[in-house]
Amino acid sequence: MEEASVDVQARVRASFERQGLMHHLGARIAHIGPGRVHIVLPSRPEVTQQHGYFHAGATSAIADSAGGYAAFTVFREDSSVLTVEYKINLLAPAEGDQLEAIGTVLKAGRTLTVCTLEVYASQGTERSLVASGQQTLIQIQARPER
Secondary structure, three states: OOOOOHHHHHHHHHHHHOOHHHHHHOOEEEEEEOOEEEEEEEOOHHHEOOOOOEOHHHHHHHHHHHHHHHHHOOOOOOEEEEEEEEEEEEOOOOOOOEEEEEEEEEEEOOOEEEEEEEEEEEEOOEEEEEEEEEEEEEEEEOOOOO
8 A cells, every 4th residue: 555755744743643532542553645544443342332333423433634744645735634624434343353434535636625534344354344425624724732
């Protein structure tokens, strides 16, 4: 898999580290490529629902962040990213050792960018698609870091 430049990776990782929700969930970035980001979420009781499956909120949150950071990899250095909208279809109960959300830029525009979202559940060597979606993001002027 192609890797993004060192500068882009550093910018994405620095932004990701400021995300309280991703830290709270225990999510981590597994890959940063040009227009593509993978986020992994290990299974633990705090991210599951009453039947033991990953909660749809956790599944959706990592999908949203994966797409957002995929778009961020193609944005200007002096910009930032916000989600305008996203839709996700939950295709199967999300169970396993971990989830992997993959955000991929479908079309990068001057202001708006569209990404595809996929979330896979892994159990050992088995991997299955559990969610799929699409997202629109907007490129905004970067705000000062908090």
